[in-house]
Amino acid sequence: MKRHFPYFLTALAAIVLDQISKWAILARFHDFERLNIIPQFFDLTLVYNYGAAFSFLANHNGWQKYFFIVLAFVISGWLVNEIRKGSMGKLGNFAAAMIIGGAFGNVIDRFIHGKVVDFILVYYQDWYYPAFNVADSFICVGAALLIIDGIKQAKKAKQAA
Numbered sequence: 001m002k003r004h005f006p007y008f009l010t011a012l013a014a015i016v017l018d019q020i021s022k023w024a025i026l027a028r029f030h031d032f033e034r035l036n037i038i039p040q041f042f043d044l045t046l047v048y049n050y051g052a053a054f055s056f057l058a059n060h061n062g063w064q065k066y067f068f069i070v071l072a073f074v075i076s077g078w079l080v081n082e083i084r085k086g087s088m089g090k091l092g093n094f095a096a097a098m099i100i101g102g103a104f105g106n107v108i109d110r111f112i113h114g115k116v117v118d119f120i121l122v123y124y125q126d127w128y129y130p131a132f133n134v135a136d137s138f139i140c141v142g143a144a145l146l147i148i149d150g151i152k153q154a155k156k157a158k159q160a161a
Contacts, residue, residue: 006097043123
C-alpha cells in the first residue's frame with residue numbers, strides 16, 4: 001500500500017483540483033456567461049455536458065448519465081488493478097492515477113448536478129474546441145502519458161527478449 005500512495009495522492013489531487021475549480025466557476029458565473037481571459041484564444045464560461053467527450057450521447061433521455069458513471073468505475077477499477085499488479089512503469093502508474101482522478105471528478109458532477117460542469121473554452125477566430133474542465137485535462141494528459149508508458153514498456157520488453 002505504501003508504494004501505491006503517490007498514485008492515490010495523484011488521483012485525489014486531480015479530484016480536489018477539479019471540484020474546487022468547478023465550485024469557483026459555479027459561484028461566479030451564470031449559465032453560458034463568458035469571461036475573456038486571453039483575447040481571441042481563451043475564455044472561462046459555464047456550460048454543462050450531459051454526455052461525454054465532445055457531448056457524445058448528450059441528446060439522450062438520461063440513461064447515458066448512468067452509463068458514464070458505470071464506465072468510470074469499470075475503467076478506474078481496471079486501472080487500479082494494473083497499478084496494483086505493477087504491470088506499468090512509474091509513468092504509467094501516474095497516468096492511470098490521473099485518469100482515475102479525472103474520471104471521478106466528472107462522476108461527482110454526474111451525482112451532484114446530473115451533468116458535467118465545463119468551463120474552459122479555447123478558440124481561434126471561428127474555430128472552437130468544445131468546452132472542458134480540469135478533470136477532462138487530467139484524463140487527456142493521463143491517456144497520452146499512458147500511451148507513452150506503453151511504448152516505453154514495449155521497448156523494454158523487446159530489448160529484454
